[in-house]
Amino acid sequence: MPAGARTETGGELHSRLRQQQLLSAFGREALRRSELDDLLQEAARIAANGLGTNLSKVLQHIPDEGALKIVAGVGWRPGVIGVVRFGTDLESPAGFALRTGAPVISNHLGDEGRFRTPKLMVEHGVRRAVNVLIRGEAGAPPFGVLEVDSRDPREDFSESDVDFLQALANVVGLAIDRDRDRRDRELLTREAHHRVKNSLQIAQTLLRLQLREVEDPEARLQLEQAARRIMTIGAVHERLFSGPAIGQVAVGTYLHGLVEDLRNSLGVGEGSRPLELELSATAEMAVWDGDRVTTLGLVVTELVTNAFKYGRDRVLIRLEIAALDGAGTLVVEDGGDGPPAGYDQVRGRGLGMRIMATLLRGGELVPQWPAGGRFRFVATLPPAASGASA
The missing domain is CATH 3.30.565.10 (Histidine kinase-like ATPase, C-terminal domain)
Known part of the structure; x- marks a missing residue:
């Protein structure tokens, strides 16, 4: 085997081992953290780190607006996170991933015939992108899309990168399910306490009325x-x-x-x-x-x-x-x-x-x-x- 091929294979193996370490660390973090916003931001950081770039984002699907909103990310100018929205049509890489459920690799955005390049990504000089779906429990609507972007046109994203990113997105999906369950339980608990309080107020009112007699x-x-x-x-x-x-x-x-x-x-x-x-x-x-x-x-x-x-x-x-x-x-x-x-x-x-x-x-x-x-x-x-x- 040529020396260059051995070096490349060794570098590839090192990269995959590092991605596994990042996934393991993120899994522990997902178990520890209770705030979903913080966890989404950490997922964006891990995603960029694992794929060797400094640009990534988590896009949440907003059905009422027909849009994907950037809710976490790294590498973007101020005023992007929590504000900028992308379309969900099939001509958007993130929209394609959302609608089809299939991961999207686009290593030549400037020459792409399938997709248009969103204005934000043009502003930041993005040349390559990879997107995977963030989904929770079966039957529930998908949360959105995890995307990693790169300005470097020389090294393509690979199927192994997709596997890493999808595994990361799956952990995020589990955390989202847990957060949804927690909020549902809190809502039921609040309703229960509200009803008990109302019942006690009625009982107190009845006693006050009885006092008159x-x-x-x-x-x-x-x-x-x-x-x-x-x-x-x-x-x-x-x-x-x-x-x-x-x-x-x-x-x-x-x-x-x-x-x-x-x-x-x-x-x-x-x-x-x-x-x-x-x-x-x-x-x-x-x-x-x-x-x-x-x-x-x-x-x-x-x-x-x-x-x-x-x-x-x-x-x-x-x-x-x-x-x-x-x-x-x-x-x-x-x-x-x-x-x-x-x-x-x-x-x-x-x-x-x-x-x-x-x-x-x-x-x-x-x-x-x-x-x-x-x-x-x-x-x-x-x-x-x-x-x-x-």
Whole structure:
């Protein structure tokens, strides 16, 4: 075999091994990354790198516009990605790949009789192009096209290059399916929480209407407390689908909203008995799951209701959260005398106390009579589950 042929074969083998390494690395990246836009940009970079060029692009099919839009890419002038669109007709290389599903190699764009060269590619001096389809699950419309371009007319794209590019596009297709499934699940979850919130609002409204028909003071009190408990849970569901992530609630935002709701439902303001909230820096920034926030909200609601029922003066809510494990210390303080010394809140007969004793399993609720004529309940919330944000 001539020496030149051995060198060429060795270079070809080295190129294929490098492409396999790039595919393997991209596969791991696709499993790790959750943001589809970032993954598409990485796919464009890997595609150009694997084929030895500095120009590539990911084109997404926009059916309503009858166009392919560049959504990721490398090597293009500013203002191209996210803006420039190509046609989907058969005279466009990318359009041909989209419509036929077949890969397209065009090693002589200037002399091509099959396709026209898009203006953008002429501006960038593109001489060669290769396109493959990005498709997801069987039966679903294709996402679009992965294309690599080159200004160098001397070395043709090969069928092996197509194989590499198609394998890369297939991994992208799997990531797109995963992203679509995630968005579908989020949509269903948001709808579920929205319906639960609406149902709780209806239940709260019915209780408020029932209050108009009840004359017994104790019965009215119980109905009002039940309505506040429903309000507390409903506020959690409202924020479960508007928070930083599905199923996660920003604790500070939730408590500020809850305090405002309690002011309205209890009829208190800035007068002789204001309701105030103090949060540590960690508590202000904490993000908890819905169950933990529901527990926190119900405990706050019960303690604040009791403070306004039995206490005096200002009512203060203070929450501190440990940065390491997410354990919380909740204090609700007022100017009252509190329950008699030796009172056992766990065995207390009140419904509110029994609710809190159930909610705080793994934590505790302790009455305190500090100096200065104040009374406070101190509730300890257990550490967050492993992996939860503090």
